Amino acid sequence: GAVVSQHPSWVICKSGTSVKIECRSLDFQATTMFWYRQFPKQSLMLMATSNEGSKATYEQGVEKDKFLINHASLTLSTLTVTSAHPEDSSFYICSARADFRNEQFFGPGTRLTVL
Amino acid sequence: AQSVTQLDSQVPVFEEAPVELRCNYSSSVSVYLFWYVQYPNQGLQLLLKYLSGSTLVESINGFEAEFNKSQTSFHLRKPSVHISDTAEYFCAVSDESSYKLIFGSGTRLLVRP
Numbered sequence: 247g248a249v250v251s252q253h254p255s256w257v258i259c260k261s262g263t264s265v266k267i268e269c270r271s272l273d274f275q276a277t278t279m280f281w282y283r284q285f286p287k288q289s290l291m292l293m294a295t296s297n298e299g300s301k302a303t304y305e306q307g308v309e310k311d312k313f314l315i316n317h318a319s320l321t322l323s324t325l326t327v328t329s330a331h332p333e334d335s336s337f338y339i340c341s342a343r344a345d346f347r348n349e350q351f352f353g354p355g356t357r358l359t360v361l
Numbered sequence: 362a363q364s365v366t367q368l369d370s371q372v373p374v375f376e377e378a379p380v381e382l383r384c385n386y387s388s389s390v391s392v393y394l395f396w397y398v399q400y401p402n403q404g405l406q407l408l409l410k411y412l413s414g415s416t417l418v419e420s421i422n423g424f425e426a427e428f429n430k431s432q433t434s435f436h437l438r439k440p441s442v443h444i445s446d447t448a449e450y451f452c453a454v455s456d457e458s459s460y461k462l463i464f465g466s467g468t469r470l471l472v473r474p
Contacts, residue, residue: 252404278460289451289464290405339404343460348393348412350462352404 248274250342252353259330260361266326267356269340275320276342280350281313284337296323330360363388363454367465375473376444382437382468384426384452394435395453395462396426405451411435447472 249272259265269279277298282290294315295303302315312334314326323342327334337357341350366385374380386392393412397405409420416428426437435452452465 250404280461289466290462292461292463295461337402341405341462348460349407349410350460352397352406354404355402357402 248344248349248351250340250351250353252338252340252356254356255354256357256359258359258361261331262329264326264328265330265358266324267338267340267358269323269325269342269353271321271342271344271351274342274344274346274351276323277320277345278343279317279323280341280343281315281323281325282339282341284339284355286337290339293325327358330358332360334358335360363392363456363463365452365454365463365465367452367468369468370466371469371471373471373473374442377441379440380438380442380446380470382450382452382470384435384437384465386433386435386452386454388433388454388456390456392454392456394426394428395455396420396424396435396437397451397453397464399449399451399467401448408437408450442470442472444472444474446470 251270253268279296281293284290293308296315296317298317304310317323339355341352364387395410396408398408409418411428419425424439451467453462455462
């Protein structure tokens with residue numbers, strides 16, 4: 247139990263296009279999901295906290311108009327990187343906090359490469 | 362605000378030797394502490410966690426960590442490592458209200474034959 251999936255697992259896009267990444271909790275409900283980005287050989291940096299049915303809370307320095315987050319249901323959150331540029335290339339990881347216990351479960355990550 | 366320090370960016374060790382990965386944290390409130398493992402190009406897997414109770418916590422694959430409040434540490438140990446333990450290990454802290462995880466910079470454990 248407590249599986250989180252991400253789709254796609256990798257994506258390559260041209261500069262200026264938008265990319266949507268999905269994060270799903272497959273067998274549990276998650277009122278809260280989190281989005282992280284990880285640069286090569288670095289730690290995870292929290293980008294935003296996504297709450298079902300409400301606006302996401304962004305960390306300082308993260309552009310909310312560039313990284314659009316939608317948490318439309320208790321099992322799905324999406325991150326859209328708008329007008330992507332090469333500096334947005336990174337490994338994006340989501341996690342879902344299980345409502346039934348105090349633990350976050352992580353997705354396998356999505357590698358975004360912007361050409 | 363919380364922060365996590367992992368002083369060792371890489372720890373090389375021979376197979377079957379013991380290992381300790383260090384983690385120190387700072388926080389003005391009570392915290393939960395976690396160790397996660399990340400294999401190449403994968404997400405994070407929870408290794409073990411401290412929420413309350415016994416300060417010594419163990420994982421199913423032989424790792425253990427001890428919460429030391431006075432030293433604000435949560436070091437990860439294993440008495441005998443395997444080649445398959447080679448991975449990146451992240452220490453993380455969260456407070457009891459926000460559930461946001463703050464990660465350390467990570468320690469790469471490299472187990473050599």
